[in-house]
Amino acid sequence: MDFRAEYEKWCTDPYFDEATKAELKAIAGDDKEIEDRFYRTLEFGTAGLRGVIGAGTNRMNIYTVRQATQGLANYILSQGEDAVKRGVAIAAPYPPQYGIRTKFKAILTAAPVIVVTNIDFVLFAAVKTVPKKEHNPLNTLANNNIGTKFHAI
Numbered sequence: 001m002d003f004r005a006e007y008e009k010w011c012t013d014p015y016f017d018e019a020t021k022a023e024l025k026a027i028a029g030d031d032k033e034i035e036d037r038f039y040r041t042l043e044f045g046t047a048g049l050r051g052v053i054g055a056g057t058n059r060m061n062i063y064t065v066r067q068a069t070q071g072l073a074n075y076i077l078s079q080g081e082d083a084v085k086r087g088v089a090i091a092a093p094y095p096p097q098y099g100i101r102t103k104f105k106a107i108l109t110a111a112p113v114i115v116v117t118n119i120d121f122v123l124f125a126a127v128k129t130v131p132k133k134e135h136n137p138l139n140t141l142a143n144n145n146i147g148t149k150f151h152a153i
Contacts, residue, residue, distance in 0.1 A: 003034060003035045003037075003038035003039045004034065004038075006038040006057060007024065007034045007037070007038050007056075010024055010038075010055065010056070010057075011024050011025060016055075016063070020055045020061070020063075023054065023055045024037075024055050024056070036056075036058065037054065037055065037056025037057070037058055037059055038056050038057050038058060039058060040057065040058050041057045041058065041064075041067075042057065042058050042059065042060065042064050042068075044068070049064070049065070049068050051064075062105065062109045065106060065109045065110055066109055066110075066113055069109070069110045069113040069114065070113050072088065073113060073114055073117045073119055076088065076117075076119050077117060077119070084117075084118065084119050084120065085120055086120070087119050087120030087121045087122065088114060088119060088120075088121050088122075089121070089122045089124060090107055090110050090111055090114065090121055090122070090123050090124065091107070091123075091124035107123065111123065
C-alpha cells in the first residue's frame, strides 16, 4: 500500500467526514506520522480489532470499524441461512477511558452495517467486564447463553 496515496485519498474523498480530513490535514508534512497511520490496514488479532483511535487505515475509527463489520457480515452471509439466523452480538468497548460517546459511536457504526444485510443480531447497550477465565470470545458468548459462535463486535 502506498501510504502517501492513501493519505491523499482520505484527505480528499467525499466519503470521509470533515473532522477526519481536518485531523489528517493537521499532520501534513509529518511523513513519519502519515506513514504510521497509513502503512497498513488495521487487522484483527487474538483480542479482536484494536488500535490507536484516530484517522487512518492503521487506526480505530468509524471507517475501519465499518470495514471490519462488513467483512464479518460477508463471512456470515457466505455460511448460509443458518449462520444468518444465529447472527451476531453487537456491544461497545469496555475500557473506562473510552467515554459514553465513544461507546455509543462504536455501536452506531457497526449496527447499520449488520442491519442492511438482514443478519440477526443482539444489541448490548450495557457494558460489563469479562472475567479472565472467559477471555476467549467463544466461551464468553456461550456462558452468556447467546449461543452463537461469532465474535461480538
